[in-house]
Each structure stands twice: as C-alpha cells, then as structure tokens.
Amino acid sequence: MSEDDNFIQEKPFSVEIAKQGRAVCKKCRQKCVQGDLRIAKLIPNPCGSGKMKTWHHVSCIFEMFLKQRQTTKRIEGSHDVEGWELLSNDDKADILKKIKECNKAFEVKLQNKLSKKSKSSNNKGKPQLSFISLNEDSVSVSSDTNIKDGSHKDNCFREFRMIVANVSNVNGSNEKISIFHDIFAKGSDGTGFKGDVMLWCKLLLPAVIKRVFHLQTKQLIKLFSKIFHVTEESIMEHLDQSDVGQTIQYFFEQSKKCKPQKKSTLTIYEVDDFLETLTNLPKEDDQLQHFKAFMKKCTANDLKVVIRLIKHDLRMNAGAKHVFEGLHPDAYQIFKTCRDIKTVINTCWEGPPKKEKTEIGLNEKRKSIPNYFDNIKLYLEDGVPERHAEWVRYFIAYGGTVLKPSEHEQATHVLHLKDTISEPTIKCVSSARHVIVEWIKDTVAKESLQDYRPYTVRWKPSYKG
Numbered sequence: 126m127s128e129d130d131n132f133i134q135e136k137p138f139s140v141e142i143a144k145q146g147r148a149v150c151k152k153c154r155q156k157c158v159q160g161d162l163r164i165a166k167l168i169p170n171p172c173g174s175g176k177m178k179t180w181h182h183v184s185c186i187f188e189m190f191l192k193q194r195q196t197t198k199r200i201e202g203s204h205d206v207e208g209w210e211l212l213s214n215d216d217k218a219d220i221l222k223k224i225k226e227c228n229k230a231f232e233v234k235l236q237n238k239l240s241k242k243s244k245s246s247n248n249k250g251k252p253q254l255s256f257i258s259l260n261e262d263s264v265s266v267s268s269d270t271n272i273k274d275g276s277h278k279d280n281c282f283r284e285f286r287m288i289v290a291n292v293s294n295v296n297g298s299n300e301k302i303s304i305f306h307d308i309f310a311k312g313s314d315g316t317g318f319k320g321d322v323m324l325w326c327k328l329l330l331p332a333v334i335k336r337v338f339h340l341q342t343k344q345l346i347k348l349f350s351k352i353f354h355v356t357e358e359s360i361m362e363h364l365d366q367s368d369v370g371q372t373i374q375y376f377f378e379q380s381k382k383c384k385p386q387k388k389s390t391l392t393i394y395e396v397d398d399f400l401e402t403l404t405n406l407p408k409e410d411d412q413l414q415h416f417k418a419f420m421k422k423c424t425a426n427d428l429k430v431v432i433r434l435i436k437h438d439l440r441m442n443a444g445a446k447h448v449f450e451g452l453h454p455d456a457y458q459i460f461k462t463c464r465d466i467k468t469v470i471n472t473c474w475e476g477p478p479k480k481e482k483t484e485i486g487l488n489e490k491r492k493s494i495p496n497y498f499d500n501i502k503l504y505l506e507d508g509v510p511e512r513h514a515e516w517v518r519y520f521i522a523y524g525g526t527v528l529k530p531s532e533h534e535q536a537t538h539v540l541h542l543k544d545t546i547s548e549p550t551i552k553c554v555s556s557a558r559h560v561i562v563e564w565i566k567d568t569v570a571k572e573s574l575q576d577y578r579p580y581t582v583r584w585k586p587s588y589k590g
C-alpha cells in the first residue's frame with residue numbers, strides 16, 4: 126500500500142467491514158469486532174500531512190453526531206462516505222436510515238434556534254443585528270444552545286474566571302500547570318470535568334485562536350464612555366494605573382445608568398457567542414447595542430475578563446504550554462507539531478470520566494493514549510532526527526523510546542532514511558530490525574502496531590570503490 130492510500134482521502138468519512146478487529150472505537154473505547162461494519166472520521170494527522178482515520182462503531186458515530194455542533198462535519202448523505210459502493214444493500218439501508226434520523230434531528234434543532242433568535246431580536250427592534258446572528262449559524266463555529274451542557278457548573282463563565290484568577294495568583298510554572306490539571310481531571314465539583322474542553326482551551330488561549338475584533342483600546346474607551354456616560358479623559362486617567370479590563374470593570378461598578386449583575390450566570394457558550402458576533406460588527410452603533418444587551422447579564426468581573434479576551438490577553442502569565450501540560454502529559458508535544466487545538470483534544474482527551482470513578486489520576490489519564498510502541502527502543506540513523514522529527518515525536522507519544530547515540534547496543538529497531546542500504550549499520554546488534562518511517566506512519570494510521578517485515582530495509586551491498 127502506498128503512502129497516498131493511507132493518508133489522502135477525498136471524502137470526510139470512510140466505511141468498511143472490519144478486517145481484523147483491532148481498532149478501538151473512539152467513542153466507547155471498545156474494539157470494533159472483526160466482520161462488523163465500522164465508520165471512520167478522517168482527521169488531520171497530527172504531523173500535518175494528509176488525513177488519518179479514527180474508527181467508530183456505526184451507532185457510536187451517529188450518537189456522536191447528535192451531540193456535536195451544527196457546523197461540525199457529519200455524514201449528511203452517502204456521498205460523504207468512502208467505500209459506500211462496496212456495502213451490501215442491507216447495510217446501506219441501515220446507514221441511510223440513521224443518516225435520515227440524524228438530519229431530521231439537526232433540522233429541528235436549527236429551527237428552534239432560529240425562531241428563538243429572531244424572536245428575541247424582534248423584541249429589541251434590531252432587524253440588522255438579527256440578520257447577522259442568523260448568518261452566524263452557517264458561517265461561524267459558534268455553539269448550539271444545548272441547555273444541558275450550558276447549565277453544568279464546568280461550563281459556567283464564573284468557573285472559568287476563577288481558574289484564570291488562580292493561575293495569575295501563582296508564580297511557578299508547575300503551580301500553574303497543576304491548577305489546569307486539577308480542573309481538567311477533577312472538574313469544579315471533584316467528580317471529573319464535564320465541561321466543553323475544546324471551548325475552555327479556545328478561551329484560555331485567546332492569542333492562539335485569534336479572533337479579529339474591530340476594536341482597539343482607543344475605540345473601547347470611546348464605546349464605554351458612551352455606555353457609562355463619562356468622559357473619555359476620565360477613563361484614560363484611570364487606565365494609567367491598570368489594564369483596560371480592570372478600568373472598565375471599575376467604571377461598571379461605579380455606573381448608575383448601567384448596573385452590573387450581582388451574581389454571575391453567564392455560560393462560556395454565551396461568552397463565545399458574544400465574541401463571535403462581535404467579530405462581525407465593524408460599526409460602532411452595532412457594537413454599542415451588542416455590548417449593552419450582553420452587559421445586562423454581566424457582573425463587573427465577567428466584563429473585565431471578557432474585555433481581556435477581546436485584548437487577547439487574560440493576564441495570567443500562562444500559555445499553551447501550561448494549559449496543555451495540565452490537560453495531558455503529551456498534549457503540548459502534540460500541539461507543537463500541529464498547532465491545532467482540535468487535533469490535540471481529539472488525540473488526548475478521553476471525555477468525561479466514567480461515573481463510578483471519583484478522581485482521575487495522571488497515570489489513569491495517560492492510558493487514554495495507546496502505547497503501540499511499548500518496549501520498542503529505536504536507534505535513529507544519521508539524518509533521521511532532522512528529516513522525520515515529527516514522526517519521531519509521534520513515536521514517543523505512542524509509548525516508544527528513542528535511544529541516545531551512545532545507547533546503540535540496546536536497539537530493538539533502527540530507523541533508516543532510505544529503504545535500501547549498501548553499508549551495514551555496524552553499531553547495532555544483529556537482532557535489531559531495520560525499518561523505514563512508513564512503519565510508524567502506518568501503525569498510527571491503522572491504530573495497531575504493524576508487522577515490521579513489509580517495512581524492512583533491503584540490504585544491497587555496493588561493490589563499487
């Protein structure tokens with residue numbers, strides 16, 4: 126099989142009868158039994174070239190679709206699925222029925238959302254805003270208003286703010302990481318994190334997923350001088366002693382015209398929706414209305430942190446390294462190779478913990494990444510570390526050990542640049558297997574350790590010179 130067959134697929138999903146029964150379903154973590162139908166979602170492979178398959182049971186993938194957002198890719202027809210033609214008529218009928226039910230569910234969801242949005246906008250008499258927020262459904266990655274998710278404490282903006290405050294209050298890097306680890310492992314109530322981990326990471330790293338607002342500090346000051354009925358000069362004067370978030374918080378607390386809420390009820394979804402819509406509002410009048418409506422639900426502290434999100438700086442002296450190392454021991458390594466939060470979470474995050482567990486320790490969490498390369502000690506031929514740096518990191522993430530040059534005698538495998546060698550690698554013991562990088566790529570793509578033999582380097586001595 127060539128590399129192209131493994132990594133390049135046109136369609137976003139793929140279906141087949143499981144040949145071996147070794148792949149694990151990404152949703153329920155049970156094996157996809159040999160002979161059963163299984164469906165893969167194709168995701169960007171963490172090293173940036175092409176796609177890789179994540180397998181699911183048929184019923185599991187459709188359950189997953191129902192929980193995801195409107196804008197996340199799902200199977201909407203047989204045209205989305207590679208391998209469709211090879212299915213039996215019974216299997217086709219079964220899957221088509223599931224597609225139909227799923228499409229129906231999303232249609233109902235969308236209609237509820239649209240009627241809710243246009244109603245609330247009509248009440249305020251702002252047809253222009255209503256047009257923009259309706260559009261948002263098809264363009265942006267804004268959340269659906271899933272009440273169950275939103276009402277969980279782990280999705281409260283107040284929880285988010287408290288974590289940010291705790292992180293900014295400690296100095297050491299490890300202390301910051303351990304605060305993130307605690308929330309992602311235990312959640313706010315100690316029984317396991319049940320929030321939207323993707324959205325948490327997105328909001329914790331406003332400088333990584335950078336939204337563009339049509340609002341510099343100068344415009345913010347002008348806007349809030351109008352909202353609070355104070356002069357721009359008085360805001361500027363206060364700003365000399367603090368950051369713009371804190372200054373606006375101060376004026377919100379003092380304001381008679383526009384009073385802050387006493388108790389925070391915002392969810393992270395509402396904050397995300399607010400910010401996403403704000404990116405679509407270049408005009409000051411629209412921005413003003415948008416802020417005024419939103420501030421009715423805000424405490425002064427809420428607004429401070431929202432302003433800091435707009436400024437892409439939560440002022441907690443922590444970035445991707447701290448957040449991801451708190452999430453999972455391998456997450457930051459993977460982030461460095463792909464720079465994509467979604468891929469990191471798809472690879473590292475197992476989802477909410479099982480009910481019977483009260484606490485998930487670091488070691489238990491680690492098991493969620495399979496150790497395909499357990500007990501494999503890899504010696505790298507000259508040039509390999511530079512040429513295949515990303516795949517070597519992936520090898521390590523999946524449990525392998527890379528030897529230092531001086532440890533060559535321990536090698537179980539040797540990784541070569543080319544599939545043919547003309548000189549023996551005398552440094553390594555004769556039992557070591559000599560393989561090419563495709564062995565690692567295929568193991569990752571097929572989610573099981575591949576037999577080394579098809580990937581063995583050929584020995585072709587050259588007698589010239």
Ligand SMILES: [Zn+2]
Binds near residue numbers: 152153154155182
């Ligand atoms: Zn499953």
